Each structure stands twice: as structure tokens, then as C-alpha cells.
Amino acid sequence: MNRSSLKYAWRSKSTGIPLRSGAAGRSTHPVWLRTVLAGFAAASLLVLAAVPSASAATDGTGGGEGRVDHRTYRTSTGENDYLVYVPKGWKESDRLPLYVNLHGCGTTAQEMIDASLVNAVADRERFLVAYPDNDGQCWRAVFHHPPSTTRGGGGDADIIAGITRETMSTYHADSNRVYLIGGSSGGFQASAMGATYPDLYAAIGVIAGGGYGTDFQTCQSLTDQNAPAYAPSAVAEMGRRAHVMPFFTIGGTNDVLGEQPAPGGCTRRAYLEWLATDNLLKPGQDGDTFRDDPASTVTGQEPGGYTWTKKVARDPKGCQIAERWIVDGMGHNWPGDAGDPKGPSTAEASWSFFKQFTLRGGNSTCHG
Numbered sequence: 611m612n613r614s615s616l617k618y619a620w621r622s623k624s625t626g627i628p629l630r631s632g633a634a635g636r637s638t639h640p641v642w643l644r645t646v647l648a649g650f651a652a653a654s655l656l657v658l659a660a661v662p663s664a665s666a667a668t669d670g671t672g673g674g675e676g677r678v679d680h681r682t683y684r685t686s687t688g689e690n691d692y693l694v695y696v697p698k699g700w701k702e703s704d705r706l707p708l709y710v711n712l713h714g715c716g717t718t719a720q721e722m723i724d725a726s727l728v729n730a731v732a733d734r735e736r737f738l739v740a741y742p743d744n745d746g747q748c749w750r751a752v753f754h755h756p757p758s759t760t761r762g763g764g765g766d767a768d769i770i771a772g773i774t775r776e777t778m779s780t781y782h783a784d785s786n787r788v789y790l791i792g793g794s795s796g797g798f799q800a801s802a803m804g805a806t807y808p809d810l811y812a813a814i815g816v817i818a819g820g821g822y823g824t825d826f827q828t829c830q831s832l833t834d835q836n837a838p839a840y841a842p843s844a845v846a847e848m849g850r851r852a853h854v855m856p857f858f859t860i861g862g863t864n865d866v867l868g869e870q871p872a873p874g875g876c877t878r879r880a881y882l883e884w885l886a887t888d889n890l891l892k893p894g895q896d897g898d899t900f901r902d903d904p905a906s907t908v909t910g911q912e913p914g915g916y917t918w919t920k921k922v923a924r925d926p927k928g929c930q931i932a933e934r935w936i937v938d939g940m941g942h943n944w945p946g947d948a949g950d951p952k953g954p955s956t957a958e959a960s961w962s963f964f965k966q967f968t969l970r971g972g973n974s975t976c977h978g
Contacts, residue, residue, distance in 0.1 A: 657716035657794070657942070670720070672948075674729030676700065681780075683742075683773045687764065692773050693719045694781065695729045695739040707737040707787035709964065710774055710811075712749060714794030714818075719743035722793075727947040728957040735961060737787075740777040742770050749792070749799035754825040758799070760847065761806040766799055771807045786971070789964040791815030791858070793944055794867065798826070801880055804855050805847040812969040813856035815960050818868045818942055820876040821883035822847070829876035830866055837879035838886030845890050854891050854972070857884040858933045858963045860956055862916075862940025869936045881934045885923055888931055900924065900931045915952030916940050920959075929976035933963045 671678055675698040683690045700706070709732065713722040719741035723729060732739050749766050750758040757765030770790075778785060790811045792800035797819015804814040805822045820829035821837065822844040845852060861868025861877030868877045889898040906922035916937050923932040937945050937953050945953030966975050 657714065670723070671695070672723040672729035673727045674698070674733050676729065676733060678723065678729075681776075683769065683776055685769075685772065690769055690773065691719070691743045691745075692777075693723065693741040693743065694777055695723070695732055695741070696781065697729075697733045697736060697738065700738075700781075702782060704736075705782055705784045707789070707965070708740060708774070708778060708781075708783040709737050709961070710740045710742070710770070710777075710788070710790040712742060712770070712790070712792030712796030712799055713744070714792070714796050715748040715752070716746055718746050722944075725944050725947060725949040726957055727955075728961075731957045731961050735965070737961075738777065738781050738783055740773060742773045748795040750795075751798040751802040752795035752819075752826050754823065754828075759802040759806065759822070767802050767806040770799065770803060771810060774807075774810055786968045787812055787965075788969065789813050789815070789960075789967075791817065791960055792819060793817035794819055794942065795826075797867075797877070797880070798824075801844075801884070804857065804884070805844040807851075808848045808853055808855060809851040809969075811855075813858065813964050813967045815858035815860075815964070816877055816880045817859075817944060817956060818861050818865055818877055819880060820867065821880035822887075824876070824879070824883075826867065826876070829879055830874050832875075832879050833872065834875070834879060834882055837882040840883050841886035841890055844883070844887045848891075852891055853969075854888045854931065855884060856931055856963075856967045856973070857881070858935075858960050860935035860937065860945055860954075860959065862937045862943065862945070862953075864939055865942045867942060868940070878934075878936075881932065885932060892925075894926070899926070903928075906930075910954070912946070912952055912954060916954075918954050927976065929973045930963075930966065931973070933959075935959060 676696050679694045728739050757763030758767050790803050797816040800814050800816050801822040823840040859877050859881045863869045866874030888900050892899045900923050903922050903924045908920045911917040916939050919936045921934040924930050940953050943950035946955035947957050966973050968974050
């Protein structure tokens with residue numbers, strides 16, 4: 611991959627725009643930026659452990675039997691590399707679902723392939739996987755960078771949407787079954803994509819990340835009670851394209867960006883914010899339409915690994931809208947697979963959740 615942009619430290623490969631903390635066009639002062647980055651290094655917050663464990667065998671396809679295509683998304687402002695996994699046996703006449711997988715800070719698309727092992731699931735379940743690449747840099751929703759959290763802002767949200775559309779067109783994907791998930795900064799960006807481009811994605815997923823409108827600092831300082839206060843801004847950004855957004859979250863209890871008890875707990879608050887967002891989009895007559903269903907809570911343990919809890923939110927008819935996985939004792943990792951093999955498989959769990967939903971039909975298992 612072209613790494614020439616790395617000499618412009620922490621700049622977008624596509625635009626060369628510095629990270630910003632305020633309105634578009636106002637650059638962050640370099641001293642402030644160095645201070646923030648030093649804080650990242652000290653806390654080891656934003657580098658999702660997406661590099662496979664030493665015992666994990668990787669062959670560049672993430673355990674899949676298909677092929678990985680290296681592609682470049684080009685616009686008038688620049689270009690971004692991305693990878694597309696094409697499952698074994700794919701034909702141009704196929705209309706397969708598309709799963710978009712966003713890496714975190716300090717990792718690449720190839721490392722996400724190697725760690726997440728989504729491609730092996732894609733072979734079995736028959737879907738395409740797109741891996742946008744940001745040269746190991748953070749997706750900038752983690753800083754609440756306005757151009758990257760606004761449709762048409764020229765930032766990362768538009769870049770990822772463009773890569774999604776290009777993949778859909780090139781590989782004839784089913785536009786009704788497109789899903790997006792991200793880890794760490796990719797998790798923050800996944801929340802941003804759910805708000806900025808709800809007309810592209812049937813469901814989204816957040817791994818060790820935060821909700822729309824928050825950054826890596828504010829999400830830690832929130833309480834669970836005030837996290838839903840960000841829901842109106844998500845609804846406003848969705849605008850006329852809004853639809854109830856199914857969502858999946860997973861995080862560890864030893865991760866401040868995951869499910870750690872306060873302070874911390876960004877992934878938990880992303881769940882609460884998206885639940886509140888969907889309830890604003892579809893209010894009930896007697897309170898919230900979508901609520902956690904205690905009867906659906908499941909606990910388990912990976913052999914020789916972590917215990918976990920899965921919580922489910924449903925509507926009054928019993929139709930599922932959300933799934934929240936809490937992994938006891940896990941840090942800032944991609945859970946399961948080759949990222950942290952002691953956790954439940956995020957590849958299996960996320961696809962099992964996503965495949966219930968279509969963009970124009972809602973929860974297909976509930977007939978809309």
C-alpha cells in the first residue's frame with residue numbers, strides 16, 4: 611500500500627486535513643495535538659489489539675478460501691486504499707450482502723483481515739467484505755472531527771460511504787443487505803456512519819468504541835443516564851433518510867472504551883445512545899418502543915477463556931433491534947478469532963446479528 615502520506619503525521623490520506631477539535635477549517639495547534647497523542651500512548655487507549663496472536667496462522671486471506679482484491683478509491687481530493695474479500699465461488703451474477711469492517715488506530719485493513727477472521731465466515735455464509743484502509747491512522751470520528759461526522763463534510767464519513775458504494779457497484783452487492791462494523795476509532799466512525807449514511811447501511815456494529823457525537827474523552831466522562839442525551843443529534847444528522855438502526859456492540863470490562871465500569875464504558879454508552887435514538891425514531895404509546903429483554907439474556911464462557919454476557923433489546927412484538935456483548939476481564943481487543951482468542955467470536959456473533967436485517971424490510975425474521 612502507498613504509505614507516502616505518513617510523513618504528514620496524523621493527516622488524512624485523502625485530504626491532508628489536520629485533525630480538528632472545532633469547526634471545519636480551524637486547525638488544531640500542534641502542541642495540543644502532541645499532548646493528546648502522548649496521552650494516547652500513555653493510556654494505550656486507541657490501538658485496538660487487532661494484530662493476530664503469535665499462534666494464529668495467517669495467510670493474507672484471514673482463513674478464507676476466496677481472494678483479496680487490492681483497490682483504490684479516488685476522488686478529486688485524494689485517494690484511499692481498501693481491500694475487498696471475494697468469497698470462494700463468487701460470480702458476477704451473484705447479489706451478495708456486503709460487510710464493511712473498519713480498523714482502529716495503529717492498525718491496517720490487512721491486519722483487520724488477519725485478526726477478525728471474518729472472511730472464513732463470509733465463505734460459509736456467502737457475503738463480501740470491504741476493508742477501508744487509513745494507513746494505520748485513526749478514523750477521525752474518534753476526535754469528533756466535524757467533517758468526518760457530517761454527511762457531505764468531505765471527511766472520513768464521505769470516504770467510507772464512497773468505498774462502500776464503489777464496492778457495491780463493482781461486485782454487484784445486494785443494496786438491501788449492507789452492514790458496517792468498526793473497532794476502537796473504527797467503532798466511533800461506525801456510529802458516525804449510522805447517523806450520516808443510514809440510507810446505505812441496514813445495521814451497524816461498535817467494538818470498543820463510542821456513540822455518535824462523542825469523542826474518546828467525552829464518552830468516558832458520561833454517565834449511563836446522560837448518554838441518551840446525544841440521541842437527538844444522531845436523529846438530526848440522519849434527517850429525512852432516517853430509519854430505525856439495528857445495532858450490535860461488544861466490549862471488555864477492562865477497557866475504558868469498552869464495558870469498563872465508570873469511569874469509562876464508551877461501548878456501553880454507545881449502546882444506550884443508539885437505543886435512545888431508535889426510540890426517538892419510533893416512539894411507543896406507553897414509553898420506549900425498544901427495551902432490554904431480561905428473558906433473552908444469555909451468559910457463557912469460552913473454553914479456557916473469558917466469561918461473557920449477551921443482552922438483547924426488542925420491541926413489544928418480540929422483534930430484536932439490538933445486541934450487547936459484555937466480555938468479563940478483556941481489555942482493548944477485537945474479541946475472539948485471532949485478535950484475542952479467549953473471547954467470543956465477534957465475526958460469528960456480528961454476522962448472526964446482521965443477517966436478520968434488511969435496509970428496507972427491517973427485521974426480516976419478524977417480517978418487518
